[in-house]
Amino acid sequence: MFETPQFSAALPEIFLLGLTCTVLFVDIFMTARTRIITYSLTQLSLIVLFVITLMTFAWDPILTFSGNYIADSFSSLTKLVMIMLTFFVFVYSRSYIKCRNITGGEYYILGLFSLLGMMVMVSSHSFISLYLGTELLSLPLYAMVALRRESALSSEASLKYFVTGAIASGMLLYGLSLLYGATGSLELTAVSEHLVATDKVAIFGMVFVVTGLLFKLGAVPFHMWVPDVYHGAPSTVTAFITGAPKIAALAIMYRLLVQGMPSLMDSWQQLLIVVAILSMFFGNLLAIAQANVKRMFAYSSIAHMGYMLLGVIAATPEGYAAALLYGIVYAVMAVGGFAVISMLSKVGFEAEYLDDFRGLNARHPWLAFILLLCLFSMAGVPPVFGFFAKLGVIEALISVHYVWLAAVALIFAIIGAYYYLRLVKIMYFEEPSKMSKIRPAKDALIAVSINGLALLVFGIFPSQWITLTRTIFGA
Amino acid sequence: MDLVQSVFYICSAMVIVFAFMVIISANPVRGALFLVATFLASSVIWILLEAEFLGLILVLVYVGAVMTLFLFVVMMLNIDVVPLKETLVKYVPVALLVIVAILAMLISVVGPSHFGSMPQPAMHAADYSNTKALGMLLYTQFAYPFEVAGVILLVAIIASITLAFRGRVNRKSQRPSDQVNVNPKDRVRVIKMPSEKKI
Structure with a gap:
């Protein structure tokens, strides 16, 4: 009955857990001056983890740990991307948290645990490991948002995040328990075999599950926490929240809806269409009204989640590939955008209002250029990567004859372009209101340059990524 | 209706009533106590389902440890009751609407008729x-x-x-080595003073 699990399949997770505990132990003996050792050890372990994940890239799916764990090319690719994003966010964080009185050690350790949660999520193949992964992802994030302890804004953001996250978990669990009642199994393959399209209990459970997931994803109408949390969290934590966790949320949405409930496709498709349209509509329109750039990016993230869902709605392998590519591209450009925001900030000053970006080109042309690339990518302007992400999603929609939905998406994309281009105009064509020097840390500057230029380079040569994501879904 | 069934219905009713009381009681201490009662009643249901170990753990861990701690914390925090009540009353109409809608959906969708025929779980011997x-x-x-x-x-x-550890600021700790090495001359100063003349 019981088989010894294939531990080698879960090598990345096991390795990450071991290293995180090592970092945790080493950090106990560190003082404020030797904290750099914690940081170096964290980054070193992320690099080694990346290599291990690359070496154990599972082209053939391996289902082990009694069906709780799956390693396939989808999980391997998303893990690689998430490790990379975490590495970059930590580079941005080093100088940012040093001058903000945030204790360094816990920051990295909580981040590593959150990464472990994401990896558990994308590799989960049963309700229970999926739920536990979600919790392991969220719990460190709540604490990370509140790390700037003297700030009332951060505490408020953390509490809001925690409460909405708890409600979302409750919804998810209730839905999962109903699905368990309807199918009698926790394992996704068995669930998909038992589900029938006419099962009302299963549909009801599915609605709760989707609600919980949309809370985590931050899509309308479950988006209320997004602007407050993005605004209140320290900028590098916002970069962390907006990057890898979105990919993980997309991954479990794919696992649950596509692998777990293919027979309920008609139901969840309709549900997601409504959510996607509302997200694109409210996200883009409310972003225009924001004077705070962090809040603007928060609303833009809501809109981007709508676009990402369009790929899932198409419900074809091409559609899933497009959604995955959109998730990855969004994470890269959003992390880059928040990184620039964090680098413009100084001790006691957060660059977050539109006014702080006035004439950025005259103050620091290179940072302005990197932000320009991120903004063009978000708006979907052709030479940059974001264009191909949007193109892929819309192409997938048209190929399954959802032309009206594609048209709606395009209209909202044009509305969205307004506020991205407005920020570009403020940066390039207006006189700076203050001329104080911007002195970003060297390592962060190099990292953000790689981050921004990747958007440009992959925008010019996107075929590799498109082929890779399509091979994963067998399109 | 046999004994097991009647116990089940009584305990279920208790769980619902107590859980409701947790939400509506204005005094947080009373709310915590009702939560204890909810846990106790649900542990009876678990034991009826032959999950004896889980039922006992629920009593030992949640009632015995977690809720006791919780009660201490609630008693120590001086929570102002009145503002809590005001916001609760403000949202009652909306909340009622949502509750009625969800309840109607639940009853129509998740009724026992929709679950099909689940096989009866196997009965176990007394020494299981x-x-x-x-x-x-x-x-x-x-x-x-x-x-x-x-x-x-x-x-x-x-x-x-x-989140809670604020570093060792202003901590009034003593260093034993310093105390042992103390020199009487550092602590006591003998001052020669002219004695007062008696009047």
Whole structure:
């Protein structure tokens, strides 16, 4: 009955857990001056983890740990991307948290645990490991948002995040328990075999599950926490929240809806269409009204989640590939955008209002250029990567004859372009209101340059990524 | 209706009533006590389902440890009751609307008729060890989730220490070595003073 699990399949997770505990132990003996050792050890372990994940890239799916764990090319690719994003966010964080009185050690350790949660999520193949992964992802994030302890804004953001996250978990669990009642199994393959399209209990459970997931994803109408949390969290934590966790949320949405409930496709498709349209509509329109750039990016993230869902709605392998590519591209450009925001900030000053970006080109042309690339990518302007992400999603929609939905998406994309281009105009064509020097840390500057230029380079040569994501879904 | 069924219905009714009281009681201490009662009644239901070990754990851990701590915390925090009540009243109409809608949906969709015919779980002999079966599952089939749950608890410890620990500022601790090495001359100063003249 019981088989010894294939531990080698879960090598990345096991390795990450071991290293995180090592970092945790080493950090106990560190003082404020030797904290750099914690940081170096964290980054070193992320690099080694990346290599291990690359070496154990599972082209053939391996289902082990009694069906709780799956390693396939989808999980391997998303893990690689998430490790990379975490590495970059930590580079941005080093100088940012040093001058903000945030204790360094816990920051990295909580981040590593959150990464472990994401990896558990994308590799989960049963309700229970999926739920536990979600919790392991969220719990460190709540604490990370509140790390700037003297700030009332951060505490408020953390509490809001925690409460909405708890409600979302409750919804998810209730839905999962109903699905368990309807199918009698926790394992996704068995669930998909038992589900029938006419099962009302299963549909009801599915609605709760989707609600919980949309809370985590931050899509309308479950988006209320997004602007407050993005605004209140320290900028590098916002970069962390907006990057890898979105990919993980997309991954479990794919696992649950596509692998777990293919027979309920008609139901969840309709549900997601409504959510996607509302997200694109409210996200883009409310972003225009924001004077705070962090809040603007928060609303833009809501809109981007709508676009990402369009790929899932198409419900074809091409559609899933497009959604995955959109998730990855969004994470890269959003992390880059928040990184620039964090680098413009100084001790006691957060660059977050539109006014702080006035004439950025005259103050620091290179940072302005990197932000320009991120903004063009978000708006979907052709030479940059974001264009191909949007193109892929819309192409997938048209190929399954959802032309009206594609048209709606395009209209909202044009509305969205307004506020991205407005920020570009403020940066390039207006006189700076203050001329104080911007002195970003060297390592962060190099990292953000790689981050921004990747958007440009992959925008010019996107075929590799498109082929890779399509091979994963067998399109 | 046999004895088991009647116990089940009584306890279910108690769970619902007490859970409701947790939400509506204005005094947080009373709310915590009602939560204790909810746990007790639900542990009876678990034992009826032959999950004796889980039922007892619920009493021991939640009622015995968690809720006692919780009560201490609630008593120590001087929570102002009135503003809580005001916001609660403000949202009652909306909340009622949502509750009625969800309840109607629940009754129409998740009624017993929709669950089809679930096979009756096998009856076990009196010497069947619930705990052993649970342990077997936990350390074989569910070993992976079990480990992940352990990591979550570790994260909870780290997160709460991170947020609550404010460093060793102004801590009035003593250094034993300094105390041993103290020199009487540093502590006591003998001053020669002219004695006062008696008048």
